[in-house]
Amino acid sequence: MSSKFFENPIIKWVEYRLPIFSFIDHSVGSGYPTPKNLNYWWNFGSLAGVVLAIMVATGIVLAMSYTAHVDYAFESVERIMRDVNYGWLLRYIHMNGGSMFFILVYIHMFRGMYFGSYKEPRELLWIIGVLILLAMMATAFMGYVLPWGQMSFWGATVITNLFSAIPLVGDAIVTWLWGGFSVDNPTLNRFFSLHYLMPFVIFALVFVHLWALHVHKSNNPVGVDIKGPQDTIPFHPYYTIKDAFGLGVFMLFFMFFVFFAPNFFGEPDNYIKANSLVTPPHIVPEWYFLPFYAILRAVPDIWFISAKLGGVIAMFASILVLMLLPWLDRSKVRSARFRPVYRQLFWVFVLDCFILGWVGANSPDAVFHGIPFLWIGQTGTAYYFAHILIIIPLISILEKPKTPPESISAAVTQAAE
Amino acid sequence: MSDTATPTATPDDKTRRDFLLLSTATVGAVGTALAVWPLVDSMNPAADTLALSTTEVDLEPIAEGQSITVVWQGKPVFVRHRTAAEIKAAEAVGLGDLVDPETDKDRVQKPKWLIMVGVCTHLGCIPLGQKANDPKGEFGGWFCPCHGSHYDTSGRIRKGPAPKNLPVPAYTYLTDTTIKIG
Amino acid sequence: MIKTMKNSLKAGLAVLALAGLMTHGAAPALASAAKVELPARNWSFNGMFGTFDRGSLQRGLQVYQEVCAACHSLKLVAYRNLSAIGLNEDQIKKIAAEFEVQDGPNDEGEMYARPARPSDRFVAPFANDKAARASNNGALPPDLSLMTKARKGGADYLHALLTGYKETPPDGVKMGEGMQYNVYFPGNQIAMAPPLAEDAVEYADGTKATAEQLAADVSTFLTWAAEPELEDRKRMGVKVLLFLLVLTAMMYALKRQIWADQH
Numbered sequence: 046m047s048s049k050f051f052e053n054p055i056i057k058w059v060e061y062r063l064p065i066f067s068f069i070d071h072s073v074g075s076g077y078p079t080p081k082n083l084n085y086w087w088n089f090g091s092l093a094g095v096v097l098a099i100m101v102a103t104g105i106v107l108a109m110s111y112t113a114h115v116d117y118a119f120e121s122v123e124r125i126m127r128d129v130n131y132g133w134l135l136r137y138i139h140m141n142g143g144s145m146f147f148i149l150v151y152i153h154m155f156r157g158m159y160f161g162s163y164k165e166p167r168e169l170l171w172i173i174g175v176l177i178l179l180a181m182m183a184t185a186f187m188g189y190v191l192p193w194g195q196m197s198f199w200g201a202t203v204i205t206n207l208f209s210a211i212p213l214v215g216d217a218i219v220t221w222l223w224g225g226f227s228v229d230n231p232t233l234n235r236f237f238s239l240h241y242l243m244p245f246v247i248f249a250l251v252f253v254h255l256w257a258l259h260v261h262k263s264n265n266p267v268g269v270d271i272k273g274p275q276d277t278i279p280f281h282p283y284y285t286i287k288d289a290f291g292l293g294v295f296m297l298f299f300m301f302f303v304f305f306a307p308n309f310f311g312e313p314d315n316y317i318k319a320n321s322l323v324t325p326p327h328i329v330p331e332w333y334f335l336p337f338y339a340i341l342r343a344v345p346d347i348w349f350i351s352a353k354l355g356g357v358i359a360m361f362a363s364i365l366v367l368m369l370l371p372w373l374d375r376s377k378v379r380s381a382r383f384r385p386v387y388r389q390l391f392w393v394f395v396l397d398c399f400i401l402g403w404v405g406a407n408s409p410d411a412v413f414h415g416i417p418f419l420w421i422g423q424t425g426t427a428y429y430f431a432h433i434l435i436i437i438p439l440i441s442i443l444e445k446p447k448t449p450p451e452s453i454s455a456a457v458t459q460a461a462e
Numbered sequence: 463m464s465d466t467a468t469p470t471a472t473p474d475d476k477t478r479r480d481f482l483l484l485s486t487a488t489v490g491a492v493g494t495a496l497a498v499w500p501l502v503d504s505m506n507p508a509a510d511t512l513a514l515s516t517t518e519v520d521l522e523p524i525a526e527g528q529s530i531t532v533v534w535q536g537k538p539v540f541v542r543h544r545t546a547a548e549i550k551a552a553e554a555v556g557l558g559d560l561v562d563p564e565t566d567k568d569r570v571q572k573p574k575w576l577i578m579v580g581v582c583t584h585l586g587c588i589p590l591g592q593k594a595n596d597p598k599g600e601f602g603g604w605f606c607p608c609h610g611s612h613y614d615t616s617g618r619i620r621k622g623p624a625p626k627n628l629p630v631p632a633y634t635y636l637t638d639t640t641i642k643i644g
Numbered sequence: 645m646i647k648t649m650k651n652s653l654k655a656g657l658a659v660l661a662l663a664g665l666m667t668h669g670a671a672p673a674l675a676s677a678a679k680v681e682l683p684a685r686n687w688s689f690n691g692m693f694g695t696f697d698r699g700s701l702q703r704g705l706q707v708y709q710e711v712c713a714a715c716h717s718l719k720l721v722a723y724r725n726l727s728a729i730g731l732n733e734d735q736i737k738k739i740a741a742e743f744e745v746q747d748g749p750n751d752e753g754e755m756y757a758r759p760a761r762p763s764d765r766f767v768a769p770f771a772n773d774k775a776a777r778a779s780n781n782g783a784l785p786p787d788l789s790l791m792t793k794a795r796k797g798g799a800d801y802l803h804a805l806l807t808g809y810k811e812t813p814p815d816g817v818k819m820g821e822g823m824q825y826n827v828y829f830p831g832n833q834i835a836m837a838p839p840l841a842e843d844a845v846e847y848a849d850g851t852k853a854t855a856e857q858l859a860a861d862v863s864t865f866l867t868w869a870a871e872p873e874l875e876d877r878k879r880m881g882v883k884v885l886l887f888l889l890v891l892t893a894m895m896y897a898l899k900r901q902i903w904a905d906q907h
Contacts, residue, residue: 081906106504123720123790126873128508131500133873134880282902289490290899293892300888304881305692308793316794316870317786326830479901486894493891513724513763 047075072259078277079284080265082457086160087263088291089153094251095292096146096299101244103139107132111191113237115230118193119318137307143185144310145299147333150178158370159391161379162264168371170257175367177250182334182364184243187236189331190228194315199328201228201236207341210354227321267456268379269449276453327408335405336398337363342409343419343426359426366433373433376441383447386440394432401425516644518636521575529592531580534643538588539631540580540604544615549573551602552616559620562627566616569630577641578617579631582606584624589613604628680828682797682804685860689799689867692882695875696868701729703847704865707858709739710845712788715780715836717768720789721869724762728872729865736762743767781822783835792863792870799863804828806859809838 050056051066060066070076110129112121125132154174157163163171190201205222209215224231262271271277278284302309310332314325330338337360344355381388404422411418450456507515517534519541524530529542544552552566553573570576582589584606590596591604591613599605599612601620606613611622618627633643688697705726708718723740727733740760745767748755760767768787770776777784792798805828813825813832823833840858847853868874 102501106501109505110508120720124508124510127720127725128510130503130506130508132504132508133877134500135504137877278906283906286895286899286902290892290895293888293895297885297888297892300881300884304877304884307877313794313796316790479898482894482898482901486891486898489891489894493887509724510722510763513722 072255073285074281075279077259077280078262078271078274079280080263080271080276080453081278081283082265082267082453082460083263083284083287084266085287085291086152086156086266088288088295089149089156091288092292092295093146093149093153096142096149097244097247097251100139100142100146101248103135103142104241104244107135107139108237108241111237113191113234115193115233115319118191118233122192134303137303141299141302141307141310143188144302144331144333145295146181147185149295150181151333154178154367155395157264158394159381159388160264160266161268161374161376161381163371164374164379165371166261167257167264170254170261171371172368173250173254173257175364177247177254179364180243180247180250184240184247185331185333187240187243190233190236191240192315193233193319195317195319195323195325196312196315196328198228198319198321199324200330201232203328204330205232207357207360210351210357212354229321264379265453266380267382267449267453269452269456272452329406332402332406335403336401337405339401339405339422340426340429342405343422345423359430363426363429366430370433370437373438374441375438376444376446378446378449380449383449384440384444385447386444387437390432390436390440394429397425397428397432401429516642518640518642520640522639526574528594531592532643534579534631538580539643540576540578540592540617540628542576544574544576548602548615552614555614555616555618561619562625564616564618564627569616569618569627571633571635575641576615576617577630577633577643578628580604580628582608582611582624583619583626583628584609584611584622589628682800682828684800685803687799687864687867689864689874692878694878696729696864698730699849699851700861700864701868702731703845703849703851703857704861704863704868705729706848707840707845707862708788708865711839711858712862713766713769715769715776715785717770717785717787718766718789718869719768719787720765721872722763722765723760725872729868733762740764781835785836788866788869790870792867794870799867801828802863802866803859805834806840806862807855 051060056066067076107125110121110125110132112118122136125136127133129135157171157174186200186204190197205219205228208222209219211218220226222232223229224235262277312329317325329335340363341356341360344352344359346352347355350358376384376387378384381391400421404418404425407413407418409419409422413421450459515535517532517539519530519532519539521541521543524541524543526543527545529540531538531540533539549566555566557563557565566573569578580588580592585608587606587608589604589606589611591598597605597607599621601612601614603615603617604613605611606622606624609623611624612620613624613628614620616627617630619625631643633641636642688694688700708716723736726736726739731739740762743760743764744757745760745764746755747758750756770779773784792802795801797804805826808827808829810825810827813819817825817832819825820833823835824837825832826834840855840862842855843853844855844858845853851857871877
């Protein structure tokens with residue numbers, strides 16, 4: 046915001062009592078210095094924020110027409126689709142918005158891993174990000190139960206049953222989660238309540254995430270610190286317009302699915318009303334859970350730990366272990382651009398995540414050209430943990446990185462030449 | 463502001479950019495406004511609600527001097543088969559005596575049948591007078607117990623705090639003895 | 645800078661495309677148990693500009709009414725919805741009035757039957773699921789309101805199923821009692837007898853009622869029943885995408901201008 050803006054008497058009056066305008070200016074305005082070399086991979090955080098807002102807005106109005114009761118939930122969703130004004134649009138936006146949110150956040154996280162955004166001094170920023178992912182997963186899982194289709198019901202049954210793997214108190218915990226002896230009306234009601242609550246928890250986490258971000262500012266593609274004003278440009282107008290353009294491209298992608306392939310990410314079985322006596326032949330979670338689902342199923346009996354408990358531990362560990370990345374990766378160089386070995390292995394890791402997703406989509410006893418999926422899943426799971434716990438620490442010590450440029454502005458000048 | 467490199471632009475660039483900025487912002491704002499409409503409109507009555515917005519009433523079983531209450535759009539509608547005396551009383555009132563001047567003829571399609579929304583125009587209570595032993599107020603029509611509004615045999619406000627006559631809904635005779643309200 | 649951005653964008657698109665392949669790739673993998681290709685038909689409602697063929701919709705309604713409705717309910721569709729397939733108010737009232745719905749209680753406290761009104765939903769052939777099973781050898785004829793959305797392949801699957809009966813099963817296949825062999829039904833044994841024989845329905849518009857025609861029409865009708873918003877959705881989608889294209893192009897131009905002094 047220009048200095049002229051701050052001389053306006055009304056602005057001055059408000060600013061004296063509540064410095065909201067300078068707060069905005071220092072957060073996303075011309076008063077926020079941002080590395081001048083951010084590429085389009087840095088768009089995904091703000092995009093995720095926009096999708097969060099879209100999800101909350103559509104969710105609030107959908108809740109006005111939704112009935113959280115096992116006898117009416119499925120029909121009330123269909124009433125939204127058929128009778129409520131623009132109900133089909135709101136529901137399809139909300140439904141596909143969930144998938145979009147995960148696409149954006151996964152890309153955002155891979156970007157963080159590639160460019161070393163989790164490294165000192167941004168460890169907490171990264172950990173809060175992982176917490177946001179966990180909160181999103183809980184929200185998405187509970188939201189998927191609400192339409193009370195076959196996948197809603199059986200997904201809820203399978204996932205809540207994971208907790209029965211906990212020794213001694215497992216069954217008591219599952220009964221407590223259900224509020225009964227199976228997934229039923231009390232379960233649906235609490236999931237609705239929590240599904241409505243969680244986005245506000247996510248909002249709070251996002252606020253802290255941004256707070257931490259603003260302390261040390263964005264990382265950047267070359268991964269060297271900001272050394273002075275020559276390395277930065279004001280967030281506004283440079284990155285506001287860049288984010289806005291990115292938003293336009295993303296909305297084209299998002300709206301294509303909403304209007305022309307609204308059920309692309311969904312499962313046909315969820316258009317059959319929940320039936321507690323018939324399990325669909327293939328229970329698959331939503332695509333964004335597939336890699337974790339593969340990890341869950343990959344673990345065999347190990348010593349005294351049953352496959353069931355081991356699978357649950359491995360699945361949760363696969364997410365929690367990400368929080369340790371800042372300490373597992375000891376390399377002083379942030380950006381993979383200057384880490385030839387790490388860069389190759391990063392892409393192997395990305396590929397591994399996709400393979401796990403592919404395994405998760407297939408039946409565990411299926412066979413792919415003579416190779417059992419179980420085996421592929423176990424190899425993929427082993428590599429996932431090996432990458433994070435062994436490969437990353439090892440190459441961070443053994444690898445000889447190239448020398449990053451002196452400064453951001455030096456890197457920009459080099460690139461221009 | 464001070465610790466960042468300041469952009470420089472020639473005046474010519476600046477006007478061009480200002481124009482593009484203004485038009486892009488306008489298109490963006492229009493798009494956002496259009497996108498908000500579905501959220502707002504979803505709170506309007508849904509198609510199934512609108513489909514139930516008419517009510518058909520069979521008048522045949524209502525004897526002279528009797529009233530029934532039917533539900534239309536969630537509100538009570540009074541249907542009264544008026545006696546000759548009630549019709550006469552209603553027609554005899556001069557417009558000058560009325561708070562909300564309206565002739566009886568304007569309030570009915572057939573004098574025998576008085577059809578109106580039974581919600582007091584003061585604060586939304588339901589007036590008494592539908593049953594034979596209800597208090598009917600000083601003008602022999604309806605009486606609202608909440609704040610003492612008296613309505614006459616045409617449902618017009620005569621005394622008390624209510625400002626308007628009981629409203630007559632739109633209705634049509636489908637046959638001689640059935641009406642469709644709404 | 646521009647070069648790295650371009651490379652990054654390219655890589656990004658590659659990842660997205662891969663993600664698309666992954667999720668899509670899951671579909672054939674899941675169906676692998678009953679590995680039969682569904683013949684893909686060129687439906688009028690396919691594609692970005694797809695619309696329903698009104699004639700086919702009305703013929704499909706007739707097939708549903710005269711054939712399917714004996715066993716299958718259509719609970720989520722209301723008679724009033726038929727105005728969308730081109731029926732007028734009188735026609736809708738007439739169809740509705742052929743059915744009775746329970747209403748009440750009346751002033752005497754009794755439930756009573758009255759003719760259905762346009763605002764009512766399609767009256768089901770059986771009072772409840774148990775009654776439906778009892779009349780159908782224990783098999784439950786599913787509700788058809790969402791059938792095309794509830795099966796992989798949608799209308800293609802429905803059409804294939806309806807025309808996929810074989811009088812004699814292949815050698816070595818032992819059929820259960822009262823079961824029919826169907827190429828496209830998962831497990832190949834279906835309790836529903838072949839419903840659509842030639843001239844099962846005499847079309848009001850004179851179209852020749854081949855089994856093929858009947859299956860196509862009823863599949864079209866049931867696609868509409870499952871997705872009555874389809875035409876509105878696609879029409880609005882085209883406008884939204886065009887709008888976003890223009891806005892995004894403008895933002896790109898603005899971005900280039902604003903960043904001009906940085907390159």
